[in-house]
Amino acid sequence: MKGYVTVLKPGLYTTIQDRGRFGFAKYGVPQSGAMDQFSFEFANLLLGNYKNDACIEWVIQPPTLQFNSDTRICLTGAEVDAFLNNQEVEMYQQITVSKNDILTLKSCRNNIYGYVGIRNGFLTEVVMESRSFYDSITSKQKLVKGDKLEYNSNINSVVSYAHLSAPKYGNSGSAIEVFKGPEFDQLSSREKDLLLKSRFTINGASNRMAIQFMESISNSLPQMLTSPVLPGTVQLTPSGKLIVLMRDCQTTGGYPRVLQLTEIAINTLAQTWINEQIQFQLVDF
Amino acid sequence: MEYNLRFRQYSERAILIEWPQKIDQKMLQNILFCKKSIEEHRNEVIVEVISSYNSLLIFYLSTIENVYDEVLVLKSLCSISFEPSDQKQRLWKIPVCYDPALAPDLLSFSEQKKLSIDDVIDLHTTPLYQVYFLGFLPGFFYLGGLDKKLCLPRKVTPSRNVKKGSVAIGGEQTGIYPKDSPGGWHVIGACPVDFFDVNKVESSKILPDDLIQFISISVLQYADMSANKVSPSFELKPTFL
Numbered sequence: 001m002k003g004y005v006t007v008l009k010p011g012l013y014t015t016i017q018d019r020g021r022f023g024f025a026k027y028g029v030p031q032s033g034a035m036d037q038f039s040f041e042f043a044n045l046l047l048g049n050y051k052n053d054a055c056i057e058w059v060i061q062p063p064t065l066q067f068n069s070d071t072r073i074c075l076t077g078a079e080v081d082a083f084l085n086n087q088e089v090e091m092y093q094q095i096t097v098s099k100n101d102i103l104t105l106k107s108c109r110n111n112i113y114g115y116v117g118i119r120n121g122f123l124t125e126v127v128m129e130s131r132s133f134y135d136s137i138t139s140k141q142k143l144v145k146g147d148k149l150e151y152n153s154n155i156n157s158v159v160s161y162a163h164l165s166a167p168k169y170g171n172s173g174s175a176i177e178v179f180k181g182p183e184f185d186q187l188s189s190r191e192k193d194l195l196l197k198s199r200f201t202i203n204g205a206s207n208r209m210a211i212q213f214m215e216s217i218s219n220s221l222p223q224m225l226t227s228p229v230l231p232g233t234v235q236l237t238p239s240g241k242l243i244v245l246m247r248d249c250q251t252t253g254g255y256p257r258v259l260q261l262t263e264i265a266i267n268t269l270a271q272t273w274i275n276e277q278i279q280f281q282l283v284d285f
Numbered sequence: 286m287e288y289n290l291r292f293r294q295y296s297e298r299a300i301l302i303e304w305p306q307k308i309d310q311k312m313l314q315n316i317l318f319c320k321k322s323i324e325e326h327r328n329e330v331i332v333e334v335i336s337s338y339n340s341l342l343i344f345y346l347s348t349i350e351n352v353y354d355e356v357l358v359l360k361s362l363c364s365i366s367f368e369p370s371d372q373k374q375r376l377w378k379i380p381v382c383y384d385p386a387l388a389p390d391l392l393s394f395s396e397q398k399k400l401s402i403d404d405v406i407d408l409h410t411t412p413l414y415q416v417y418f419l420g421f422l423p424g425f426f427y428l429g430g431l432d433k434k435l436c437l438p439r440k441v442t443p444s445r446n447v448k449k450g451s452v453a454i455g456g457e458q459t460g461i462y463p464k465d466s467p468g469g470w471h472v473i474g475a476c477p478v479d480f481f482d483v484n485k486v487e488s489s490k491i492l493p494d495d496l497i498q499f500i501s502i503s504v505l506q507y508a509d510m511s512a513n514k515v516s517p518s519f520e521l522k523p524t525f526l
Binding site: 022023024025026027028029030127128135136137179182224225226227228230232250251252260262263285 | 293294295296297298299301303306307308332333334335336337338339340341342344352418419420421422423424425427463464481483484488489
């Protein structure tokens with residue numbers, strides 16, 4: 001039986017995400033996928049879902065949702081005070097939802113991206129093998145008030161009471177692990193020092209495409225040809241600004257790629273609050 | 286090996302192969318040849334191979350366990366003596382309406398370049414452009430072969446909304462915007478045809494190695510072709526060289 005979730009309040013920028021859209025970069029199509037893959041995975045894991053089942057991703061301001069039939073859901077990622085109708089519910093464990101229940105979330109402002117997983121995943125359209133929202137690929141770019149998201153309300157599976165404590169992300173000043181990028185060795189030793197010893201403050205202009213910092217460093221690198229990039233690639237612009245490409249980034253870029261974040265670092269950085277500081281820490285492959 | 290290649294790990298799941306820093310049609314043939322041989326032989330462990338002017342990024346299904354072994358495999362695949370494919374190159378003739386009514390920057394562009402609009406059209410429709418790779422936006426292709434007389438640095442202030450189908454020039458490059466997007470290139474024409482369809486397995490008709498040529502059409506032809514998009518009586522087809 002099919003049920004659906006009605007979006008009563010959409011929040012700031014709420015989307016459907018799965019692991020991402022892989023294999024279409026050759027057409028210039030971004031990977032997309034959950035910004036914090038770690039929290040996304042936990043939601044599916046706790047629900048006994050497939051790894052790639054689609055979750056709702058919200059950023060900073062969570063949505064309010066109403067369910068029209070029974071199911072089970074799970075909340076992970078950014079910490080919230082969560083209420084089903086007016087009853088407080090826990091994050092990081094299965095929540096049993098009944099017909100007409102309303103889920104209200106109040107953000108606690110310590111992380112950025114939150115996830116609402118549902119038993120068997122949300123069943124929005126699949127485009128290029130993924131349900132992840134992306135402008136001009138999926139018909140929707142973000143959820144709006146009144147949207148209805150289909151789910152499978154057939155939940156004859158065993159209820160699990162497994163509970164996980166929320167993983168802790170780094171605090172301000174935390175180390176973000178990086179590999180050397182292809183153009184790293186072209187930097188002067190002073191530039192390398194600045195890059196690896198400075199603290200960088202996350203700028204409010206950050207989004208699903210890229211995270212930017214307030215600080216800049218000098219840049220003496222020559223121009224380069226447009227080349228492939230991946231989520232986690234750190235670009236150095238001609239004005240010395242650093243841009244960390246995130247899940248919705250373009251497939252190619254023309255700025256020197258000075259660093260590459262580890263997969264864990266991408267998740268951690270995604271969840272680091274605006275105005276907080278990070279420091280890059282070089283690791284070997 | 287004809288070119289001096291550099292292999293390096295890019296991320297836990299990716300290896301980058303770099304050719305010399307240049308834009309070159311012959312080198313493109315070599316890059317695409319290596320791409321094909323990697324795709325054929327490493328199909329089971331890779332997601333895809335992303336190409337650009339002078340590199341291939343091989344993106345793996347999971348963390349690369351032994352990068353030395355994998356690089357050795359890639360090196361041997363790239364050292365297979367390169368035979369230019371006997372497959373014929375595809376040429377796409379792409380209709381473009383060069384009219385100030387549809388191309389907001391055409392007048393300012395011709396003034397800045399001190400060329401008449403007819404000269405701009407002649408210079409832009411003469412070359413056979415090489416498709417190098419797709420990137421920037423879904424369905425955007427990077428072309429080589431723009432006449433030097435038409436090169437013009439990007440706008441200082443990018444436009445907030447460049448319309449889908451805009452044919453534009455930025456620096457030494459020319460291209461077609463596959464969707465509405467902010468952009469800093471000078472829009473000199475409008476193309477009424479779609480090349481990109483997310484619902485098709487082969488989403489982009491135009492692929493690396495193809496050639497394209499722009500064909501000047503009138504405003505009336507543009508309107509006709511735009512209207513016919515719904516039930517396509519106009520089907521873009523390549524000729525084989």
